[in-house]
Amino acid sequence: MKKNKKDKKEKKILITIFIIALIMDQIAKIIAIFSGNVIITNQVGENNGLSILMSVIVIIMLIRYISNDNSFIKLDTKVILTLAISGATGNIIDRIWNKQTILFINLTKSINLNLAYIYVIIAWVGLAIILTKNSMEMLKNRKNKKVIKNEYKENKNK
Numbered sequence: 001m002k003k004n005k006k007d008k009k010e011k012k013i014l015i016t017i018f019i020i021a022l023i024m025d026q027i028a029k030i031i032a033i034f035s036g037n038v039i040i041t042n043q044v045g046e047n048n049g050l051s052i053l054m055s056v057i058v059i060i061m062l063i064r065y066i067s068n069d070n071s072f073i074k075l076d077t078k079v080i081l082t083l084a085i086s087g088a089t090g091n092i093i094d095r096i097w098n099k100q101t102i103l104f105i106n107l108t109k110s111i112n113l114n115l116a117y118i119y120v121i122i123a124w125v126g127l128a129i130i131l132t133k134n135s136m137e138m139l140k141n142r143k144n145k146k147v148i149k150n151e152y153k154e155n156k157n158k
Helices: 002-035 045-067 075-097 115-157
Strands: 040-043 100-103
Touching (some): 075 100
């Protein structure tokens, strides 16, 4: 029963994060368009349908992974993946309505972004951090098991 309450609470948190991130992305794009601050639009061209289809497939896979009843998937991982889903959804909306992705944040002459891309970047960096942290914990646990096993053998031989 407790797990069910926890799952419902997590789902509410993830849906809230998704909606807030998506709305922020869309509002920022609308503001950029009306203020004339669109730096460049990323033309999708004739591959627009394929790009939308691939994004939808990835989103479905991520949603299935997040909603999987697996206790090994922690909330921080789900939050990170929810940001990636928000970013992908924001750019799909652009591709459907505008046939292009609206970019309005200029980092350098060749790097232009929008909030959706930033969400995806945050997700990649967050996943890298989580995977590194988990790998370090696994190595530490493996090392501890070897030490314990060696101590057991030494005590057994005494």
